Amino acid sequence: MSDSILQLDRVSRTFGTTKAVDQVSLDVHAGEIFTLLGPSGCGKTTTLRLVAGLEQPDNGEIWVRDRLVASVPRNTFVPPHQRMMGMVFQSYAIWPHMNVFDNVSYPLRIRRMKRAEIRERVERVLNLVGLDGLESRPAPMLSGGQQQRVALARALIYEPAVLLLDEPFSNLDSKLREQMRVEVKQLQKTLGITVLFVTHDQTEALSLSDRIAVMSDGHAIQVAEPKVLYEQPEDSFVRDFLGKMLKLPGTVVSVDGSGKLEVSIDGGSQSVIAGAHVSKDLVVGNAATISVRPEDVVVGGEPGAESNLLEGTIENLLFVGDRYECYLQLAGNAVMISLPRDTRKKEGDTLTVYLPEGAVSAWQPE
């Protein structure tokens, strides 16, 4: 593939008896933001460190463009300083005994670049990250946001093949975090660089990424664009990890050739047709779980709809400002949906909801 810039081929890394990274294969394209998303301990940081060369794999191969940088079968390992990777660490790792200029120019000084060129490049990159004029500020006198910009500038200045970001926003307060997210996205667009981004925050992942790999227990479970990942999770882990899901247990009553499936809820009195993701091994008579995003639920039913209409009782109605949180007793299950601020419904009322076919998935029960 011509636009592939980073390839991991069945890469594993074991610490003691824990398989931190287990047979992970990834293909990162030039110019995209590729995100490793998962809960802590899923192996996303270890994967990043394997790419950086800070860890050696126990198995598999890593390629950067056409260059093999780590291979167990071929007994090759390129140390981190020769990989041309830029990295922003979680702690930013700004060297406290240097000022901003010294920190940012460090990679160029190692490369024995001329002083005039170093000065010019530092100026350019500091301008890019919005730190103009702070060259001589000592590192300990930088704020969190400034530290991150310095780290970014230091990682960008030598135009690395891939920019590695290890939870870069986790140490910022929420307002700054949102601002930096936009800035990083803008910067990436301007420079057209490839970014490998590690985070446990799904909002960050969904908003920043071109593609996301969801990781769990050392495996990359699903790799897809954010929207696809959100709307069509192929794995129950991905389904539960991303966003909220409303889940109901039931029994498969019919399977249709086009991949749709009908599940009866509440002992057969109501039924739902699932038209999004459907687990392949479900047959008639199986127990199944259907899932739907709460925001896809249409309150009050859909005119003309014949199926996928369910009726429930409002148990609790909590006003939370912009809307109501409505706890609905639906076929024996308590689920939460949102009701608009101007709703007339009150606790104890019956409520009809419509689950659009295309938004409903059916899974093997847990």
Place this chain on the structure above:
Amino acid sequence: MATRIGQLRPALLRVEVKTVLFMIVIMWVGVIVLYPILLLFVDSFKIGDGVFTPRAGWGISNWVSAYQNPGLIQALWNTILIVAIVQTVATPIGITLAWLTARTDLPGKEWIDLAFWVAFFLPTLPVVLGYILLLAPEFGLLNQAWAAVFGGSGPFNIYSMAGIVWLHLVTKTIAVKAILLRPVFQNMDASLEEAARICGTSGPLTLFRIVMPIMTPAIMTVVLLGILFGLESFEIERVVGPPIQFFNYGTFIFREVAKQPPSFANATALGVSVLVLMTPLILLQQWNARRRRYTTITGQFKPQLFPLGRFRWPAFAGAMFFISLITVVPLSMMMLGTFMKLFGFFDVTGSPFTMENWTDVLGDPIFLSSVKNTLIIAFGAAGVAMTVYSTVAYIVVRTRFIGRHVLDFVSWMPITIPGIVLGLGLMLVLLNIPLLRPLFGTHWALIAAVSVTSMTIGVQLLKSNLLQISAELEEASWLAGAGWFYTFRRIVLPLMAPTLIAVGTLAFVGATRAVSHIAILTTSSTRPLAILQLDHIVDGRFEEASVVGALIVFMTLGIAVVARYFGLNMGVQRG
């Protein structure tokens, strides 16, 4: 993306530097710590040393002859006896002083604590000299005063068993206990005591049932350390022992090796015996240190001071009297000594005072070469400490290098190996390895020996400093394109600089006052000031010894004070 970036230098070279550096450091530590001890064991079974006497195979004849030597048994017994008496007297005094400065409303506590630190940094010989001038029979000032008041001759005699015990008490022994126990008393949660009182336990009962059990591990640690330090004693017995035929094992080994020809048989057997005797103590100390973690002190302490009431000022007077005994009294005696024609003789014709001692000593070529030797050795030791120990700390903390745990353990050994034994082992190493033999009698041998004195504390300080420096700071440098050695030089070392300077200062001071580690290895051409002072004292030239001692005190204490003034953390944490 396509713009040119300067070429990286070839990496092969830098990887080599790392490995080579690690190997050199590991070898250095092995040769100066591990190998001497190993050789001591081996050589104690060697018949004939091959240098002074012909080699004649292996056997236990060294051991048989050594243990048939009544002098050796006596030396071992003397060692144990002195340590036992000194610890019995020093421990209650040390506990009391620590408690007074930590838990009561004693006036001037911080100053008293500072005086303990001064005493801790004072070299042993100047204090010993000061007390010889005060307590020697006939000319000792206190004896003269006694004779003037009561007539006859004064009752004090520093050249005695009691004198030796006294000298142990007024050199570091008690000061160290007070320094180590004070923070433990300070950090003890007062609410533990209060809880016991509220439950209905009476005051004294609280002390015995609550405070003492809580403090027991700490006190035990301090006593064990005191015993280990006491077993390393050399200078006091070397000066005061020979006139009364009193030898401990250290001075016994020294005498055997200094004989012509030297008798390594007795020396090695005795050295090994002492190491074997010390092993259970070291194990006990480590077990105790581990156990201590689970007990006692909570993070949140309530400093509730105990009111001394009417004992407040008497206690203050007592503490002041004690700290003057370990600092001002001996040092002023020594200073007086530098200005007297003949120490203690005030009725000579003309003035008893003179500047001649100073001019004589300062103009003496032997003195000047000793200054030069001391500076070479001290700067050498500081250099070794900063480079070797920072690398050792780095290997232990940061790498997965094979054998790093062994290295960590070996860095702990020097604090427990007596200087005279290590000096003997190093001598054997130099004599046994043909490649190293040319180093015998050079400054290098002395630098190696004295640098060991600061190894344990140096490595520990650098290790804890390194643990505070995030590994990401290094990793960022690697990713930026810097190799290991460049990163070590430009990132790791600068970040460790304050601690490195503190360790270097510590090593410098340690080297300046070291005696036991180098007593065996020194030759007339490499003799530093500390050994020169020792030789002057042993030869009875107290006036010259005083001048040299004054200079040593200045070099050690002066540097420590200056370093402290410049805000360096001198390593040993306060409170």
